[in-house]
Amino acid sequence: MPLKKFLPALFAVMVAAAPAGAQEVQRIVAVVNDDVISNYDLSARIHLIVVSSSLSNTPEIYRRLQPQVLRSLIDEKLQIQEAQRLSVAPAQAEIDQTIERIEQGNRMPPGGLEQYARQNGIERSTLIDQIRAGVAWQKVIARRVRPNIQVGEDEVDEILARFNSSQGLTEYLLGEIFLPIDNPDQEEEVRQGALNLLDQMRENVPFSAIARQFSQSASASTGGDIGWVQKGQFDPEIEEALAEMQPGQATQPLHTVAGFYIYLMRDKRTIAAPSPEDAKVTLAQFLLPIEPGAAPPDIEAQNELAQTLRETIAGCEDLNRVAGELGISTPERIENLRVGDLATAVRTTIVDLPVGRMSPTIRVNPGLLLLMVCARENPVANLPSREDIEENLMRQRIDLQARRYLRDLRRIAFVDVRA
Numbered sequence: 001m002p003l004k005k006f007l008p009a010l011f012a013v014m015v016a017a018a019p020a021g022a023q024e025v026q027r028i029v030a031v032v033n034d035d036v037i038s039n040y041d042l043s044a045r046i047h048l049i050v051v052s053s054s055l056s057n058t059p060e061i062y063r064r065l066q067p068q069v070l071r072s073l074i075d076e077k078l079q080i081q082e083a084q085r086l087s088v089a090p091a092q093a094e095i096d097q098t099i100e101r102i103e104q105g106n107r108m109p110p111g112g113l114e115q116y117a118r119q120n121g122i123e124r125s126t127l128i129d130q131i132r133a134g135v136a137w138q139k140v141i142a143r144r145v146r147p148n149i150q151v152g153e154d155e156v157d158e159i160l161a162r163f164n165s166s167q168g169l170t171e172y173l174l175g176e177i178f179l180p181i182d183n184p185d186q187e188e189e190v191r192q193g194a195l196n197l198l199d200q201m202r203e204n205v206p207f208s209a210i211a212r213q214f215s216q217s218a219s220a221s222t223g224g225d226i227g228w229v230q231k232g233q234f235d236p237e238i239e240e241a242l243a244e245m246q247p248g249q250a251t252q253p254l255h256t257v258a259g260f261y262i263y264l265m266r267d268k269r270t271i272a273a274p275s276p277e278d279a280k281v282t283l284a285q286f287l288l289p290i291e292p293g294a295a296p297p298d299i300e301a302q303n304e305l306a307q308t309l310r311e312t313i314a315g316c317e318d319l320n321r322v323a324g325e326l327g328i329s330t331p332e333r334i335e336n337l338r339v340g341d342l343a344t345a346v347r348t349t350i351v352d353l354p355v356g357r358m359s360p361t362i363r364v365n366p367g368l369l370l371l372m373v374c375a376r377e378n379p380v381a382n383l384p385s386r387e388d389i390e391e392n393l394m395r396q397r398i399d400l401q402a403r404r405y406l407r408d409l410r411r412i413a414f415v416d417v418r419a
Contacts, residue, residue, distance in 0.1 A: 029419035032077035044126040051120045053209045076133035078409045083136035090135040170231040175224035175264035178217040194253035218399035277340030278379035290367035315356040316374035
């Protein structure tokens with residue numbers, strides 16, 4: 001028998017003779033174009049997620065995770081295939097750099113990630129395959145999506161103006177998990193998958209861990225973090241759900257045209273411009289004494305002296321010299337005073353007083369009080385910077401286009417799910 005005919009026959013005999021357990025391990029659960037996903041691949045990835053997310057290692061957990069994990073593996077195959085098509089597949093050095101960043105982010109020593117995998121029975125290939133897919137997709141997005149995304153200065157100006165006119169509105173600090181729906185037939189399956197993720201959160205699995213493993217949003221790489229989002233930027237149904245939430249709570253799966261979202265309310269705040277009363281100042285006090293029962297000419301003389309001092313003293317360092325010349329006490333300095341905490345007369349006097357300029361006189365019981373602001377630390381508004389706004393717009397647009405890109409890859413791919 002020719003060798004090329006003998007080999008298929010030998011392979012058939014080997015398969016027939018293989019133990020049933022081995023056949024189950026090697027059973028194909030999905031075909032993605034020319035690549036296959038075996039039951040072994042699926043089980044190994046579920047084990048990785050169970051260990052890294054501190055889930056209970058039970059058959060029920062494996063059963064619940066299987067649909068979402070299989071979908072993730074299919075997407076990863078498509079991402080790697082697209083990277084190979086574009087000749088941007090990740091080099092080993094890029095994978096090593098990613099591992100190093102993961103170790104640093106988790107405060108592991110060099111080689112700590114591989115050691116963690118060995119200690120927990122995680123196949124190194126399973127870990128590397130997930131990392132390779134993530135790096136590959138980032139390179140695809142950098143090549144095909146990022147160059148086409150622009151954010152104009154006028155767009156940033158418009159959003160800044162809206163923020164400045166929105167004082168008193170609410171902002172949410174959110175995390176997100178996004179599960180897409182590629183066709184209507186998948187809606188119930190995806191909804192059940194989202195509910196399973198919520199069940200995992202109730203078992204104290206961190207939201208960020210679930211987002212990294214299952215979210216199809218670009219924010220998955222940061223544990224689902226999307227930063228501060230102003231109220232009014234979502235659909236009414238999502239707005240209603242967010243309005244009722246308190247920090248630490250997660251929404252139920254929220255249906256949109258694109259898929260299901262789960263939001264975590266990390267914090268909320270009110271947009272506010274800086275208040276002058278929140279400024280911190282260092283004050284110097286200069287007292288010109290007036291004796292009880294002083295004659296009007298004496299009082300007038302002190303008033304004239306106060307006016308002269310206001311016109312001639314240049315800055316706080318000059319106060320000590322003048323006090324010495326007048327034979328009065330060295331001006332007292334008080335640091336880190338909040339303007340809004342000062343007495344009304346003092347607050348009104350110094351709230352707009354420039355640094356280094358003497359205040360108008362304040363009549364007090366011992367005489368005439370003069371104040372000087374030696375230093376002022378103005379409050380910072382909780383409004384976003386131009387850089388924050390531009391980065392957020394860019395992230396949103398790249399995220400949207402990346403999801404559409406992956407959706408299109410799914411639609412044109414040959415995907416045969418056999419699990």
